[in-house]
Amino acid sequence: MQIKKRCNKQGCREFVEDVSQAYCEEHKGHTNKQYNQFRETYNKEYVSFYKSTAWRKKRKQALRRDEYICRRCKDEFGLITIATLVDHIQPSKIAWELRLDIDNLQAMCDECHAIKTAEDKIKYNL
Template identity: 30%
Template sequence: MPRTRRCRYPNCHAMVAFPDHYCQQHYEHEAEYLASRQRWARSNDRQYTHKYNTITRYRNEDKRQQYSFYRTRQWSHLRQQVLERDHYLCAYCKVQGIITPAKTVDHIVPIEFDEMLKADIDNLAVICSKCHRLKTGWEQATYGTGQDNELKNVKPINDVSSIVVLMNKG
């Protein structure tokens, strides 16, 4: 007799043969479920995280020092002040007239570009994940930040509304 289990769809009690997770009626959720399991496995894979930390995140002494700043008490206090100042709302979305809740605090001018601004509260803003992704791409193109890039000699832009305009162009 084949092994079976209950369908993963909420309140569905149909039995499903292994290796499937959903019955015929809810089978469209199978691919999404398998993808989420792969994401979870990758994020909890020690080899993957070790490679990320040693090769990407801490690739040189400068990056090691930059990331160690995020584990200090000073950073946690700054972060909390900025979150409360901005009411946990993305500053980049707010400029566009959109209200988006967020918990990430970002340096307006990246610390890789200007180390002196890392503890400046005026250089910090709350940012949502969508804007953070766009801004990171824009920073890499504009400032030359990121892995395998060379820092460019450009004037830093510290106005959120100007950055939003430039971010959305690219």
């Protein structure tokens, strides 16, 4: 079975032919720079956590545990897609004390992470 990766552009459902690339042909050159600048301006503590060595090590540990496969794609759809992100099952904004708990982390592809984030915003009123 060939491993496929989705385009990193939020909402794009296209698959990238070369898994070493981040975006499909339509979204080449796109970045999340503007979003990250917005977050850094308004929540420095939150952003500094995601830049910390502790988070980077825990993130890598979660990706390895899940074999770099998106858990949501695998469990819900039976698809094998490359995980590029690590998600907090209980959002760190809700359960800050669980932010480095490996049992609260799951590997996800961009699209699944965007969907879960939207669901969390509604569920937790974020």
